[in-house]
Amino acid sequence: MSTSRTELKDLGEFKLIENITQNFKLHHTTSIHGIGDDAAVIDTGNFYTLVTTDMLVEGVSFDLTYCPLKHVGYKAVVSNIADIIAMNGVAEQITVSIAISSRFTLEAVQELYQGIYRACEHYQIDLVGGDTTSSTSGLILSITAIGRVSKEKLCLRKGAKPYDLVCVTGDLGAAYLGLQILNREKELFEADPHMQPKLQPYQYLVERQLKPEARTDMIQMFEQINLVPSSMIDISDGLASELLHISKASGVGITVYENKLPIDQKTHETAEALHLSSTLCALHGGEDYELLFTIPQSELPKIEKCSNIHMIGYVTDPSLGVKLITNSEESIDITAQGW
Amino acid sequence: MSTSRTELKDLGEFKLIENITQNFKLHHTTSIHGIGDDAAVIDTGNFYTLVTTDMLVEGVSFDLTYCPLKHVGYKAVVSNIADIIAMNGVAEQITVSIAISSRFTLEAVQELYQGIYRACEHYQIDLVGGDTTSSTSGLILSITAIGRVSKEKLCLRKGAKPYDLVCVTGDLGAAYLGLQILNREKELFEADPHMQPKLQPYQYLVERQLKPEARTDMIQMFEQINLVPSSMIDISDGLASELLHISKASGVGITVYENKLPIDQKTHETAEALHLSSTLCALHGGEDYELLFTIPQSELPKIEKCSNIHMIGYVTDPSLGVKLITNSEESIDITAQGW
Numbered sequence: 158m159s160t161s162r163t164e165l166k167d168l169g170e171f172k173l174i175e176n177i178t179q180n181f182k183l184h185h186t187t188s189i190h191g192i193g194d195d196a197a198v199i200d201t202g203n204f205y206t207l208v209t210t211d212m213l214v215e216g217v218s219f220d221l222t223y224c225p226l227k228h229v230g231y232k233a234v235v236s237n238i239a240d241i242i243a244m245n246g247v248a249e250q251i252t253v254s255i256a257i258s259s260r261f262t263l264e265a266v267q268e269l270y271q272g273i274y275r276a277c278e279h280y281q282i283d284l285v286g287g288d289t290t291s292s293t294s295g296l297i298l299s300i301t302a303i304g305r306v307s308k309e310k311l312c313l314r315k316g317a318k319p320y321d322l323v324c325v326t327g328d329l330g331a332a333y334l335g336l337q338i339l340n341r342e343k344e345l346f347e348a349d350p351h352m353q354p355k356l357q358p359y360q361y362l363v364e365r366q367l368k369p370e371a372r373t374d375m376i377q378m379f380e381q382i383n384l385v386p387s388s389m390i391d392i393s394d395g396l397a398s399e400l401l402h403i404s405k406a407s408g409v410g411i412t413v414y415e416n417k418l419p420i421d422q423k424t425h426e427t428a429e430a431l432h433l434s435s436t437l438c439a440l441h442g443g444e445d446y447e448l449l450f451t452i453p454q455s456e457l458p459k460i461e462k463c464s465n466i467h468m469i470g471y472v473t474d475p476s477l478g479v480k481l482i483t484n485s486e487e488s489i490d491i492t493a494q495g496w
Numbered sequence: 497m498s499t500s501r502t503e504l505k506d507l508g509e510f511k512l513i514e515n516i517t518q519n520f521k522l523h524h525t526t527s528i529h530g531i532g533d534d535a536a537v538i539d540t541g542n543f544y545t546l547v548t549t550d551m552l553v554e555g556v557s558f559d560l561t562y563c564p565l566k567h568v569g570y571k572a573v574v575s576n577i578a579d580i581i582a583m584n585g586v587a588e589q590i591t592v593s594i595a596i597s598s599r600f601t602l603e604a605v606q607e608l609y610q611g612i613y614r615a616c617e618h619y620q621i622d623l624v625g626g627d628t629t630s631s632t633s634g635l636i637l638s639i640t641a642i643g644r645v646s647k648e649k650l651c652l653r654k655g656a657k658p659y660d661l662v663c664v665t666g667d668l669g670a671a672y673l674g675l676q677i678l679n680r681e682k683e684l685f686e687a688d689p690h691m692q693p694k695l696q697p698y699q700y701l702v703e704r705q706l707k708p709e710a711r712t713d714m715i716q717m718f719e720q721i722n723l724v725p726s727s728m729i730d731i732s733d734g735l736a737s738e739l740l741h742i743s744k745a746s747g748v749g750i751t752v753y754e755n756k757l758p759i760d761q762k763t764h765e766t767a768e769a770l771h772l773s774s775t776l777c778a779l780h781g782g783e784d785y786e787l788l789f790t791i792p793q794s795e796l797p798k799i800e801k802c803s804n805i806h807m808i809g810y811v812t813d814p815s816l817g818v819k820l821i822t823n824s825e826e827s828i829d830i831t832a833q834g835w
Contacts (some may be wrong), residue, residue, distance in 0.1 A: 163602035170628055176602065177609040181616065181623045185588050188622040196743035199623035199642065201540035201588060212593040212627045212638055249524050250538060254551040254638055263502035263515065270516040283527040284520045285536035288551045288638075289509055297631070299551055299593055303538065403630065 193406070194314055195243035195391060196304070205311055207248075207304040209240035215295035223339045226265055228367045229298070234322070236300035236393060238280055238371040239446040243391035244313070245376060251277070254299040256292035269296075276449025280373060299410050312389035312450070314406035320470040321451040323411055326375050326465050328419040329396055330435055331421045333442025334427050335359065335366030336419045341431075357444035361423050369446045382459045386450035395443040400479050403449065410477035413470030413491075415484050440481075440491070503551040532745070533653050534582035534730060535643070544650055546587075546643040546683035548579035554634035562678045565604055568637070568705045569611025575732060577619055577710040582730040583652070584715060585645035589624045590616070593638040595631035608635075619712060649719075651728035651789070659725050660748055660790040665714050665804050667758040668735055669774055671828040672781025673766045674698065674705030680770075700762050701775035708785045714804070721798045725789035734782040736830045739818050742788065749816035752809030752830075754823050779820075779830070 165173060178192050189205060190198040196209035211233065213219060219229050234251060241248040253273060257266065275283055282302070317323075342354040345474065356363050371391075379385065388407055390399045396418070404411050418439045428435035451472055460466045470482075479491040504512060517531050527543065529537040535548035550572065552558060558568050574592060580587040592612060596605065616623055621641070681693040695702050710730075718724065726748055729738045735757070743750050757778045767774035788812055791799065799805050809821075818830045 161603060164598070164666050165596065165600065165602060165605070166598060168602060173602070173628055174626075174830060175603065177605055178623065180613060183622045183624075184616075184620045188589055188624055191624040192626070197589065197591065199545075199624070201541075201644075203541045206538075206540060206642075208589070208591060208625060208640070208642060210591045210593050210625055210627055210638070210640055212595055212629050212636070214595045214629055214636070214648050215630050217595075217630045229596065235591055236695060249813060250527055250536065250547070252536065252547060252549045252640065256551055256553045256556075256636060259503070259505060261504065263504060263507060263512070264500060266504070266512065266516055274519060281523045283522045283524055283525055285522075285529060285530040285538070286547060286549055287531070288515075288549055289512055291556045292553050292636070293555045293632040297551070297553070297595060297636050299549070299627075301547070301549055301640040303545075303589065305540075315570060329549065369499055488732045 160241045161489055177405055190313065195240040196246070198244070198311065200356055204305050204307055207241050207244050207246045207306060208301065209237055210299065210301040211237050213298040215297065223343050224367060226268040227272035227275070230269045231276045231368055233298050233300050233320040234273055234276035234280070234282065235369050235371050235446060237300045237408060238282070238373070239391040239393065241302050241304035242371050242373060242376050243389050243448065244304070245310050245379065245385065245389060246304040247376065248280065248282055248302045248304040250283045250303040252286040252301045253284060254288040256297040257292045258292045258295055261296065264270050280371065310385050312386050314388055314402050317388040317403055317407035317409050317451040317472045318453070319409060319472050319474055321453055322457060322468050323449070323470040323472060324460065324466050324468050325392070325419060325447055325449050325453055327394070327445065327447040328421045328424065329392065329445050329447060330420055330424045330428070330438035331362050331365040331443045332369060333438045334431070334445040335362035335364070337431055337433070338427070339366065350419065360426060362423065362427060366444065369444060370387035371446055372448050375448055378463065384452065384456055384459045386452055389448060392445045392447045392449055393443055395441040396449065397440040398443070398493050400491055401493055403451065404479045408475055410475050410479060411470060412473050412477065412480045412482060413483045417469040419467040422452050524759045529652065534579040535585070537650065543644050543646055546580050546583050546585045546645060547640065548576055549638065549640040550576055552637040554636065562682050563672070563706060565607040566611035566614070569608040570615045570707055571617070572637050572639050573612055573615035573621065574708055574710045574785060576639045576710070577621070578730040578732065580641050580643035580826035581710055581712060581715050582728050582787065583643070583645055584649050584718065584728060585643040586715065587619065587621055587643040589622045589642040591640045591711035592623060593627040593711065594787040595629045595636040597631045597634055600635065619710065649724050649725055651725050653727055653729050653741050656727040656742055656748050656790040656811045657792070658808040658811050658813055660746060660792055661796060661807050662752060662788070662790055662811060663709050663799065663805050663807050664731070664735070664758060664786055664788050666784070666786040667760040667763065668731065668784050668786060669763045669767070669777030669781045670701045670704040671708060671775045671783040673763055673770070673772070674703070676770055676772070677766070678705065698766060700760065702768060705783065708783060710785055711787050714787055717802065723791065723795055723798045725791055731784045731786045731788055732782055734780040735788065736779040737782070737832050738788045739830055740832055742790065742807055743818045747814055749812035749814050749818060750809060751812050751816065751819045751821060753821045754808065756808040758806040763829035808824060
């Protein structure tokens with residue numbers, strides 16, 4: 158081992174991936190796209206096969222104090238399906254690997270798989286493989302999803318062009334606020350184990366956090382209205398992070414408007430009550446699993462009547478960077494960390 | 497959560513998998529084979545796509561005291577390739593996910609990926625995706641390999657028929673003895689940190705443990721001599737366990753001969769010095785990553801001149817079970833635990 162010591166926390170996930178994968182070369186002409194998109198793209202003849210994978214670690218990615226194992230399983234499948242959808246594809250198979258400590262019983266593992274099963278039924282996914290092993294601490298879950306997309310319908314992060322319109326589906330920030338509510342109730346519960354959690358008023362937010370859904374309906378709609386986005390990504394790390402990914406991969410600038418961000422009334426109210434900015438929740442909250450995509454202006458008529466799609470801005474020259482025009486008409490740089 | 501408590505250690509891995517996957521139904525006609533073989537089989541038109549996945553946990557699957565990170569990475573890729581090969585396929589892509597605690601530096605992660613890179617170069621595999629996350633304890637590695645096989649050349653665990661010949665490639669038991677040697681040197685080192693490990697006389701065994709290879713050469717040879725085994729599996733858990741898998745999946749009995757088991761001279765000598773039975777090492781040691789396969793007797797001429805292939809027995813009627821005929825001509829039941 159080398160004698161120099163670079164701490165991983167000083168590097169960040171994206172820099173780490175860049176560093177460790179820079180020497181890898183692709184050997185097969187069938188490997189169309191590798192690292193750097195929501196899923197890998199493999200040429201399998203008549204269509205592209207899509208492969209994506211996620212690893213979830215107890216105590217890092219989820220907290221079993223308030224997240225039932227059934228929800229951990231469901232959400233893990235959904236987040237992988239969302240990555241396949243982001244390529245404009247359809248997920249068909251998953252493999253599930255788990256490492257579990259002796260703290261878990263068969264009944265606990267069964268509960269986890271009930272959630273996985275529920276998601277497989279809902280999204281018509283086949284569980285075709287996996288691995289089970291022991292862990293020295295807690296539960297670790299690794300899911301790989303396999304899907305397919307017609308070659309002419311593949312969407313990547315690259316492909317956005319200046320003057321394209323920037324769109325998002327659904328609403329943003331709710332999953333993050335759901336997490337804040339769950340954390341607050343957990344703290345209250347730890348202080349007084351007799352308290353009853355008051356989650357009812359926040360049902361929408363908590364459900365967005367614990368049981369998110371992947372926008373398969375949008376992919377079906379794109380098919381119906383014959384729309385192929387020029388670029389697409391799913392919103393798992395927050396809108397800001399995903400805008401920066403599209404900008405970097407496409408080599409473009411993007412301008413979005415604060416007053417166009419789709420934020421649910423309940424998200425607004427709760428953010429205010431918690432002294433948080435709902436705009437910041439939408440930009441940096443993450444785990445919404447909505448889609449961010451761009452379309453040429455000529456395609457606008459196709460989506461004008463879709464109530465679930467919101468235009469939030471437009472693509473610009475790369476020199477203009479990634480900007481938010483605030484409600485007070487200030488132009489602010491969007492960064493991964495905050496603004 | 498249910499109120500009953502079934503400890504996982506009372507169940508074992510295969511029973512656990514059976515239990516949690518029994519309710520899963522396959523929705524897609526493209527999902528040809530799911531759980532229960534070395535890899536899943538997906539119909540992608542002109543050929544089958546193969547998918548396999550493994551999860552490795554520090555302190556359970558590997559010990560960093562004597563296994564350098566480079567070897568952990570190399571071996572993890574090899575064990576996945578071996579699963580694709582067991583289907584008579586060729587591995588083309590992998591995804592690699594890691595969870596790492598703050599104990600690890602960038603340099604350590606780079607060393608792990610050097611091993612992964614080396615295996616990718618050697619076996620012409622493309623690293624096309626993955627995930628990186630934090631862990632609360634140690635290193636966890638999850639690899640998924642994707643490969644392909646012509647539809648008429650697919651080999652499953654099922655397909656063996658009575659009177660078929662049972663063959664293995666290479667030699668068995670060496671990887672297990674390599675592990676015993678490494679464990680012995682570790683104990684000596686812990687007792688006296690000034691000792692120098694004496695690994696040189698055991699180089700072959702230690703290399704079989706730390707840097708195993710997948711038998712891609714055998715798949716190429718099968719292609720050249722136009723042989724399609726009637727069933728096949730890779731020897732990762734030990735010959736006994738794999739014989740039982742073929743027997744169960746194919747619905748047949750198997751008889752193998754102790755004096756036919758391919759065991760290297762060094763394995764014999766070291767087993768004797770450690771007061772172990774080399775036959776038991778071959779049957780239950782595991783991690784050899786050799787191939788176990790069956791062929792119809794009519795195919796025998798095709799393999800008679802292949803020095804790397806050893807006939808160890810034949811397939812029988814299911815009522816005869818899985819048996820070892822010992823050197824003293826006793827017939828003994830082969831079980832997963834021992835005999």
